[in-house]
Amino acid sequence: MRKILRLPRSRSAADFESLLRPHVEYLYRLAYRFTGRVEDAEDLVQDLLVKLYPRLHEIETLGQPRPWLARVLYRQFIDMVRRRERSAIDRTGTVSSEDEDDPLAALPADEPAPEEACERSLLQAQVLRALDQLNGEQRAVLTLHDIEGYRLEELEGILETPLGTLKSRLHRARRRLRALLAMEPFAADERVSE
């Protein structure tokens, strides 16, 4: 009976961990913003870290790795969304019977609500539910810009998308969100083509 001796932990493993550790919570935060689910955020970050490991030397050369990391995370997220779409587990745009039973799903009535009531009605849960119905690209630009406060010029690099496209995508995302929340409709002719 032979024993297989294992080599010690490589230095690159220690380097990888010390280099990435300060950014994992940031990546988790973005992943959660993108996906809206703890388990999906964990999966996204985990898969990303596995992919990043062989690129340790590349990451080491980056003075400010976060925009680059955010870009790779975004690509990973879009891949995840497309994989799910292909495997027909697309959750966007569907309302399950569970949702119908949920009192939170009762969005405000069609008539415009008074301002105060509208503000009260914009519960976080409803907004989260509406965000979940945006497509991946819309959700990413909206959460990064409107929630995380990235400027569109910064997002050009992170999302690898031209500024004009980002503007119209953001515009569409907001409009869809407002529609999903049954807010007062904006004019129909405000469409901006992407």
Next chain:
Amino acid sequence: MSEVKPKMDCRNVILHLDDHLDGQLDATQHAAVQEHLERCPQCRRRYQQAAALRAVLRSLPVPAPRPGFVQEALARATLRAQRRAERRSTLGVALAASLVLGVALGMLVAQRPAERPDPVVSLVLEQPEIVRLAFNAARPLTGVTLSLTLPENVEIVGYAGRRELTWQTDLREGVNLLELPLVAYGPTRGELVAHLAHGASSKTFRVKIQTGRAEEAAMPSIRLATS
């Protein structure tokens, strides 16, 4: 005399509402939108709703990662990536040499006859090859310190830039196999030195490493270097 300002209609205001919220309008556009909002209750409501929505979006919490997630994720990534790298580095990689090295640590000091030549391993440049060291222990040994020193221009795959590795391991009685995926990045004629220490006893094995042409290294060589 007051300056005449261009007035915006509802359609224009709606088009500019997001930019207004983002603070992206120039002073003239900003003033025109403000002026319209003051006199148009419908657009004012739209604006207030959009602003309220923005406020709710910004207040959406992100739960902190569960305790231990960061460390687990890093450790799992390291492990998975290293396993992949090991599989890649060993799949289809030629066996450069299999060397059986006798170990009798704790019983006696090194007694390899001086006249026995060191084994020689030939590597092809930039082609990873496995060198298998088999330490044959006369009895189980715990807490053996194993040190490897590599010659110039030779690396263990996955340990870039490391010329020395030292770690502790246990040896069982009989054969203890250590597979080293070695790669040469330049000409070398040095030695791979494996040093084992256990308590007051220690033993050193030397394997000559040389770089050669592909045809020279194509045949795996099996050598015995028992002490």
